[in-house]
Amino acid sequence: MAASMNSQITTESLIIRLHDVNVVKFGDFTLKSGIQSPIYFDLRVMISYPEIMVDVATLLWNKVKSSSFKTICGVPYTALPIATLMSTAHQIPMLIRRKEAKSYGTKKLIEGIYEDGDVCLVVEDVVSSGSSILETAQALQSSGIIVKEAVVLLNREQGGCEKLASEGIKLHSIFTMGDVLRVLREAGKMSPEMVERVSDYILKNTFQPNQLAPKPKVLGYRERAKLCSNPITQRLFEIMEKKRTNLALSADLTDSKQLLQLIDKTGPYICIVKTHIDILEDFSEDFIEKLSQLASKHEFLIFEDRKFADIGNTVVHQFSGGVYHISNWAHIINAHTVPGAGVIQGLKMVKTQNGCGCLLIAEMSSAGNLATGDYTQATVKMAEENKDFVIGFISVSNLSPDPELVHMTPGVQLECGRDDLGQQYLTPSEVITRRGSDVIIVGRGIYQAPDPAEAARQFQVAGYDAFVARLTEAVIS
Numbered sequence: 001m002a003a004s005m006n007s008q009i010t011t012e013s014l015i016i017r018l019h020d021v022n023v024v025k026f027g028d029f030t031l032k033s034g035i036q037s038p039i040y041f042d043l044r045v046m047i048s049y050p051e052i053m054v055d056v057a058t059l060l061w062n063k064v065k066s067s068s069f070k071t072i073c074g075v076p077y078t079a080l081p082i083a084t085l086m087s088t089a090h091q092i093p094m095l096i097r098r099k100e101a102k103s104y105g106t107k108k109l110i111e112g113i114y115e116d117g118d119v120c121l122v123v124e125d126v127v128s129s130g131s132s133i134l135e136t137a138q139a140l141q142s143s144g145i146i147v148k149e150a151v152v153l154l155n156r157e158q159g160g161c162e163k164l165a166s167e168g169i170k171l172h173s174i175f176t177m178g179d180v181l182r183v184l185r186e187a188g189k190m191s192p193e194m195v196e197r198v199s200d201y202i203l204k205n206t207f208q209p210n211q212l213a214p215k216p217k218v219l220g221y222r223e224r225a226k227l228c229s230n231p232i233t234q235r236l237f238e239i240m241e242k243k244r245t246n247l248a249l250s251a252d253l254t255d256s257k258q259l260l261q262l263i264d265k266t267g268p269y270i271c272i273v274k275t276h277i278d279i280l281e282d283f284s285e286d287f288i289e290k291l292s293q294l295a296s297k298h299e300f301l302i303f304e305d306r307k308f309a310d311i312g313n314t315v316v317h318q319f320s321g322g323v324y325h326i327s328n329w330a331h332i333i334n335a336h337t338v339p340g341a342g343v344i345q346g347l348k349m350v351k352t353q354n355g356c357g358c359l360l361i362a363e364m365s366s367a368g369n370l371a372t373g374d375y376t377q378a379t380v381k382m383a384e385e386n387k388d389f390v391i392g393f394i395s396v397s398n399l400s401p402d403p404e405l406v407h408m409t410p411g412v413q414l415e416c417g418r419d420d421l422g423q424q425y426l427t428p429s430e431v432i433t434r435r436g437s438d439v440i441i442v443g444r445g446i447y448q449a450p451d452p453a454e455a456a457r458q459f460q461v462a463g464y465d466a467f468v469a470r471l472t473e474a475v476i477s
């Protein structure tokens with residue numbers, strides 16, 4: 001490793017200082033790709049140590065100063081302040097990539113001044129699979145900016161460099177995982193056993209250039225059922241296995257007689273009936289009794305799509321009381337996380353008839369919805385912290401590798417498209433095979449079809465085939 005231009009900073013001394021301020025952590029960590037790692041570099045800690053930030057920015061700059069670029073762009077968020085330091089110290093204009101395009105105003109993905117064909121250097125803190133650098137590079141490229149090089153503090157040596165090279169991006173790094181292990185071992189800050197454990201992990205967890213990230217193992221429904229501690233998810237996966245279906249019927253009719261007929265006809269093909277009980281014109285206790293009888297007859301769970309979204313105290317009453325007494329009959333409910341964790345605590349307090357699991361609405365299918373980015377991530381965290389009651393997500397993608405958390409996706413039809421009010425449709429194979437969701441939720445695609453039972457059968461086959469394709473792909477890759 002070379003000493004930097006600033007004679008005070010060597011990469012060795014920087015590694016030791018990063019270790020001493022707790023940037024390097026040992027344990028069991030889940031990386032962005034979903035795989036486990038015994039070592040984690042939390043470089044966000046650096047912002048509390050300005051002198052380290054300046055040294056990192058200096059080292060990065062020295063590494064690339066002979067390259068040719070007109071602007072620099074940090075991968076959000078940790079690399080943003082580092083890129084800012086490089087920009088101000090060397091008077092190189094900076095660009096910022098938005099994680100989501102604004103839905104108002106300029107709707108820009110890239111902030112800052114640039115012209116078509118400008119060359120931009122991407123700055124990042126750590127690279128493992130290379131996917132974060134690639135996301136930023138692709139956003140820049142889609143705005144007409146050329147990305148040929150990226151610079152990173154730590155290359156974890158898990159295939160990111162090769163992946164970026166295969167996409168035409170040359171990666172420069174200050175140090176590698178091998179350097180970290182050597183320096184920390186020589187300084188007596190890492191035991192030989194831990195060095196061996198990490199080296200072994202790196203050897204076994206290298207990303208292939210044609211793979212954005214190693215796919216976590218795809219489990220069958222029977223295996224998932226066995227892994228679930230919550231009786232509702234256990235039961236759901238058992239039904240999915242037995243009936244070979246991942247189809248939830250969104251039973252959005254307003255007449256109870258027609259609704260019961262629809263459910264009876266489609267019952268053999270579904271694992272869940274999703275209701276909006278408050279749209280029924282003629283709700284009665286008798287309807288609930290008949291719905292529960294159909295649930296036993298056809299073996300499906302009842303999901304009331306009430307979307308609780310109030311403070312804990314209020315949702316207690318909404319769930320247990322009022323006209324509908326949802327807690328007496330629903331197996332599954334759902335909640336928005338906008339009120340904070342109190343909504344989960346409130347719902348969890350209610351005594352239920354069937355035991356009840358809650359899905360958190362982490363993403364939505366409708367155009368322009370705000371359940372994205374940090375909101376989605378915070379929702380995933382809430383789910384992981386409340387697994388005694390939260391059984392998964394309403395989402396349009398796979399958000400957690402945890403086999404106990406189930407993903408259910410609305411906005412599904414046999415062809416992609418949209419309705420006039422912002423609903424956006426994906427196909428079963430997009431949702432299940434490519435995006436890794438578990439359950440397709442289908443409403444109008446079934447109940448507005450000329451023959452709803454036949455439509456349900458088609459969705460059952462399409463959804464299940466899509467799952468088998470995901471299993472098969474996982475085995476082959």
Ligand SMILES: O=c1ccn([C@@H]2O[C@H](COP(=O)(O)O)[C@@H](O)[C@H]2O)c(=O)[nH]1
Nearest residue numbers: 250364365366410411423442443444445
């Ligand atoms: O993000 C969401 C959350 C819930 N829904 C509900 O799913 C069904 C979809 O019905 P389709 O007729 O298949 O469009 C409906 O009950 C929504 O309230 C959703 O669509 N998107």
